[in-house]
Amino acid sequence: MTRHEHRMARHQLALRTLEVLNARRMTPHMQRITLKGEQLRGFVSGSPDDHVKLLFPNSQGDLVFPTLGPNGPEFPADAEPSPMRDYTPREHDAERNELVIDFVLHGDGPASTWAEQATPGQRIGVGGPRGSFIVANDFDHYVLIGDETALPAIARRLDEMHAEAHVIALVEIPEKADRLPLGSQSDFDVTWLERDGADASRSELLETALRELPALPGDTFYWIAAESRRARMMRRYLVEERGISKDWVRATGYWKANGSSDDED
DSSP states (O other): OOTTOOEEEEOOOOEEEEEEEEEEEEETTEEEEEEEOGGGTTOOOOSTTOOEEEEOOOTTSOOOOOEEETTEEEOOTTSOOOOEEEEOEEEEETTTTEEEEEEEOOSOSHHHHHHHHOOTTOEEEEEOOOEEEEOOSOOSEEEEEEOGGGHHHHHHHHHHOOTTOEEEEEEEESSGGGOOOOOOSSEEEEEEEEOTTOOTTTOOHHHHHHHHSOOOSSOEEEEEEEEHHHHHHHHHIIIIISOOOGGGEEEEEEEOOTTOOOOOO
16 A cells, blocks of 8 residues: 555435434534434444535525435526535444534524524535545644634544544634533644634634744644635645645635635645
């Protein structure tokens, strides 16, 4: 096996209807929803930053699913489509047929609005994941960088990291009360960066913390997820200014600021 070899695993695409088992407020801005259903049989999520497509009830309260056509997902012409958003599978219990999704509550949008009012028995659609990008497990260090939208993926990666790994996490959150208890069998250190009312799209807390991070001995993999422009600029800094190999950096825009035309990396 080549050193630091990432791989991509493809999964059979399925669209499932699941029910809310319970909902729990984790922090002022994080709601945990546990979904359950027999249709979870065969569900696979092979990487901590996998994403599933969640389909929410439309304005009439109906779940309207697409079918896969030659041009991608196609909704019925005579019905209002269900809004769709991408989310990270936080936990999956195959024996109990349960799936945990953590939602950031930001006051608007179909996902946040639905999660805040979710009660047991409500239904939601779940599609995917289509595949899993599996990061090589032989780096000397792993640096995880993200805002609150990345926290579910960061927490899951820490949960699944092997004992020999050394992990540094830089996590930006709205306020101190949004800190979550994190655990790992790896040697890990978490730096919490609180915006305290600052605009999430204009914050530079992560960027400053990254620039102040000293060079680490050996090989380091960097994982970044935040607002699209910010994620791209942090990736550019690592590659162009620090000389980090592009293959050792994975940066994704988890959301876009209003009016932004920036593409995800």
